[in-house]
Amino acid sequence: MELWFTENQDENLRFSLKVKETLVVEKTPYQHLAILDTYQFGKILTLDGILQTTEKDEFIYHEMIVHVPLFTHKNPKSVLVVGGGDGGSVREVLKHPSVERVVLAEIDEAVVRNSKKYLPTISQALDDPRVEIMIGDGIKYVNEHKNEFDVVIVDSTDPLGPAVGLFTPDFYKAVYECLKEDGIIVAQTESPFIYGKLINKLSKMFKEIYPITKAYIATIPTYPGSLWTFTMGSKKYDPEEVDINSIPRIDTKYYTPEIHKAAFVLPKFVKDIFDEV
Ligand code: SPD
Secondary structure (H helix, E strand, O other): OOEEEEEEEOOOEEEEEEEEEEEEEEEOOOOOOOOOOOOOEEEEEOOOOOOEEEEHHHHHHHHHHHHHHHOOOOOOOEEEEOOOOOOHHHHHOOOOOOEEEEEEEEHHHHHHHHHHOOOHHHOOOOOOOOOOEOOOHHHHHHHOOOOOEEEEEEEOOOOHHHHHHHHOOOHHHHHHHHEEEEEEEEEOOOOOOOHHHHHHHHHHHHHOOOOOOEEEEEEEOOOOOOOOEEEEOOOOOOOOOOOOOHHHOOOOOOOOOOHHOOOOOOHHHHHHHHHOO
């Protein structure tokens, strides 16, 4: 019998992967978690039926959510990752030698536990001594820590269920306070094909709070619409002013200094979504 995982990307669009093996299914206090081995994309993590990460294309998302802000900041030492319990973002953060401390604020311990067990290529850095895993509410954590981080990475699920509060002005204002005077925030801000209105709302929120707000894109085959946006708010450094010749080469498969620059060139309809007042 054939087994398929299907994500209902919206009411008129579905994405399916043929499943080789079901590795774990768990109802956690926050969500329904599954890790499946698929023929096309290797092992995948799904939460509430929504695909979060796959072994085959995770590098695109994790490299882009991390290296663009970390190479924009001149000397990132302390980094907070909100969400991201699979560990992919933490793995990329630790490729930066300046980083001394990474806090992973993940609400659901089951994501960390199962990622460590079934997705070692993604979660491999979670036991690094520079990493502090805080299982709990990332919003509360941000509100309780002021002027502490150089970079905050919001590696959230979609704006549904436990992640809703990560897409609000109150949260982004609290992140501003949590950042040091030259700090940077980056959030994953979804697909312009599915979440155009939300992206526009977030862009307005960021612009009200951060002196420099920039959007950038990457192509992620397994996310709805494939074209994915990230929104950066920065207190001091402009990601487009970075001298790409001074970016050191690190071990990546998608991110390069040239991609850093190119990612800020938005297709017109995406730019319109970000710019519309
Ligand atoms: N539509 C799913 C978007 C998920 C973005 N976050 C993924 C977390 C991977 N670390």
